[in-house]
Amino acid sequence: MKDTGRRILLGRVAGAFGIRGEAKLESWTEPRSAIFRYQPWILRDARGNEREITGVRGKESGKHVVATFPDVADRDAIEAMRGTEIYVPRSALPPPSEGEYYWVDLEGLKVVTVDGVSLGTVSHLFATGANDVLVARDDERERMIPFVQPQYVTSVDFGAGVVTVDWDPDF
Structure with a gap:
């Protein structure tokens, strides 16, 4: 990985959305769609395997955020990613405002x-x-x-x- 510093957990893949390879995400950013502003993402699966990805796009939809991954095109591939955690390097986040803290x-x-x-x-x-x-x-x-x-x-x-x-x- 390029950034060996601290990481921030911003969300998780909750499952598939539709049949075209879109993913439902749980996003802990405010607003939820802000998760797309902070890239690259470091995806960590349940076994601890990690990979870095950029170019993820998406939008809010109901209680989830719907994402399109540049290298994933089908529902089965997204279902295999269920539970994958989404991290970003701490350095990808803007400095907090006065009196606020990460x-x-x-x-x-x-x-x-x-x-x-x-x-x-x-x-x-x-x-x-x-x-x-x-x-x-x-x-x-x-x-x-x-x-x-x-x-x-x-x-x-x-x-x-x-x-x-x-x-x-x-x-």
Whole structure:
């Protein structure tokens, strides 16, 4: 692969759409059709095999995005791709706006309280209906901290590699 840096998971092949080799995609971009702006794609199948592809086109259709792959022309080939994950190099994404973050950029940062108590590192983040949640993990436990600024997440310092939180270490 050309870019050996971090990758962002943007979606997955959900199955075939019609009989002409189009694919239904689950897209986690906003809007969903924005997935086509970020190429090349790195396709990773269930066995871990990867290949890079460019020139994928598509549009929104119902609750899925419909895609046409330049090298796939029949329904059976698309069905064989079901579950294939769609990644892009982190460098393919534009810089986030002020006060916004790509989750992948936060993963691995140290998490400390405003009082300097270490809570471990950012393991991952996930979305809920109300807000995103930062998961801080150390050798002993995992803490789920609402990613609400500035109430709970008081600062993110990429230079120092630290996320500072206003959070009770015993919670």
